[in-house]
Amino acid sequence: MTGGSALSLRRFLRSAGFAWAGVRHAYRSQPNFRIECWAAALALSLTAVLGAPLAPILLTCALVLSLELLNTALEAVVDLASPELHPLAKVAKDAAAAAVLLASLGALGVGAVVLGPPLLGVLRGGLP
Numbered sequence: 001m002t003g004g005s006a007l008s009l010r011r012f013l014r015s016a017g018f019a020w021a022g023v024r025h026a027y028r029s030q031p032n033f034r035i036e037c038w039a040a041a042l043a044l045s046l047t048a049v050l051g052a053p054l055a056p057i058l059l060t061c062a063l064v065l066s067l068e069l070l071n072t073a074l075e076a077v078v079d080l081a082s083p084e085l086h087p088l089a090k091v092a093k094d095a096a097a098a099a100v101l102l103a104s105l106g107a108l109g110v111g112a113v114v115l116g117p118p119l120l121g122v123l124r125g126g127l128p
């Protein structure tokens with residue numbers, strides 16, 4: 001490994017460590033993020049057990065969790081910039097919360113379309 005690529009790997013691992021700290025902070029401080037993590041784990045387990053297509057479920061889980069992390073980041077920035085009540089702070093927080101809600105509703109739809117039929121099949125007869 002050349003000196004340059006060793007340096008890039010170290011930089012990548014350092015950045016990944018910061019990102020992991022963000023995930024741990026969100027998991028500790030945001031009840032909604034905890035629920036979404038466990039819902040994603042459940043959806044991915046069901047996908048594996050039922051032999052359903054993985055890609056749409058994986059992408060949907062990543063979308064919801066990423067938006068919740070961005071919502072957490074935005075809340076922190078808004079609280080830092082505007083600790084007092086301000087109409088623009090409310091717009092920012094509510095719009096970010098709406099993005100998470102919209103993605104979560106979409107995830108429910110994707111889950112129903114992708115996992116619904118094989119789940120019904122199992123409930124009617126046995127594993128596929």
Ligand SMILES: Nc1ncnc2c1ncn2[C@@H]1O[C@H](COP(=O)(O)OP(=O)(O)OP(=O)(O)O)[C@@H](O)[C@H]1O
Pocket residue numbers: 030075078079082083084085086087089090091093094097
């Ligand atoms: N600085 C502020 N100025 C104006 N409105 C705010 C401000 N901070 C929060 N709000 C509004 O008050 C309501 C509740 O805000 P809060 O921060 O408790 O959000 P939340 O939805 O409970 O999210 P979380 O529980 O993840 O912090 C939201 O409508 C939000 O937009």
